[in-house]
Amino acid sequence: MVSAATRKSLLQARVMDFLTSTAVLPLLFGCVGVFSLLKLLQWLRMKAYIRDAVVVITGATSGLGRECARVFYAAGAKLVLCGRNAKALEELTEELAASQAAKVQTHRPCSVTFDLSDPGCIVGAAAEILRCFGHVDVLINNAGVGYRGTVIDTSTDVDRRVMEINYFGPVALTKALLPSMVRRRQGHVVAISSIQGRISIPFRSAYAASKHATQAFFDCLRAELEQCDIEVTVISPGYIHTNLSLNAITASGARYGVTDKTTAEGRSPVEVAQDVLAAVGKRKKDVVLAGLAPSLAVYLRALAPSLFFRLMAARARKEQKPKHC
């Protein structure tokens, strides 16, 4: 009678015999080696792509934009920081210029102040951006505004304002910078969308609409400009712990002024900025940076829309009693 322990050691001996007497072990080591080498090459390529690249970041004064500024700066990018608040941009520039954390050569950022909701200033802002370092390698359309309200109570002025900041502004800036990218046959346009660019949740009509439009526009752009070697990346995050809900526009046009629990419990903007850096470095075309439930909700919307609509209606009923019906 052979004991279980003996059977186990006999089996182990046979496996070792098999591995050493055949080519399996060298093959295994070979595969791991090749995989590690490929990963290392990808990492070096990613670093080289960002180092010394001219990277424009809109909405650099707060939240994800500010963290993107920090991680791209530390990676050696030449930054053009954009925002509405000149003082906040200046403070960020000084903070970055004084930081010692980068392991590569860094460059003093340049800043350009303008309001994305003012169509009249975009062309001038793009010219100023181009004057900073002579060209643009990566444009990160990050600036955006949140929204809270019912469709019925929201004036179309508010709908337009959200669309202007989240959609028309980034589209106009992209169009103003594209000719110089196309001339150089080099450039990368990034759109920070949202998981709400894929699914619409109640009381976010204007925001979800602006992000769906963003996804659609930049998907078209990617297809049209592939032949000119222009890269397009759409990034769709879930909740991030920033000022987005605090600064959200409400149905009346007033500021919402509350940091929602969902936002407060969202991912750290530092981590999301690192994911943005990796997505850009790897030239990803489309990235969802959300947890399991929102990611599943995207599939549910596509595969079982009726069920998704029922879930959203239940969510709306739970959140707010209807005043109008």
Ligand SMILES: NC(=O)C1=CN([C@@H]2O[C@H](COP(=O)(O)OP(=O)(O)OC[C@H]3O[C@@H](n4cnc5c(N)ncnc54)[C@H](OP(=O)(O)O)[C@@H]3O)[C@@H](O)[C@H]2O)C=CC1
């Ligand atoms: N936080 C979240 O849960 C999520 C955020 N996102 C997206 O991430 C992006 C960044 O937002 P986040 O960092 O979270 O929010 P913040 O409110 O912290 O930052 C928004 C930035 O956009 C700028 N901005 C707002 N309006 C304008 C305007 N009219 N012209 C120019 N700049 C403007 C703000 O500048 P100022 O300081 O002058 O107001 C600020 O720098 C947005 O596109 C948002 O939709 C996507 C998914 C989830």
Ligand SMILES: CCCCCCCCCCCCCCCC(=O)OCC(=O)COP(=O)(O)O
């Ligand atoms: C097969 C099982 C499927 C289970 C599906 C569950 C459905 C759950 C719905 C989840 C909805 C998540 C919404 C996420 C919204 C989000 O992350 O938005 C990001 C933002 O842009 C936040 O902006 P806001 O202004 O809304 O704070």
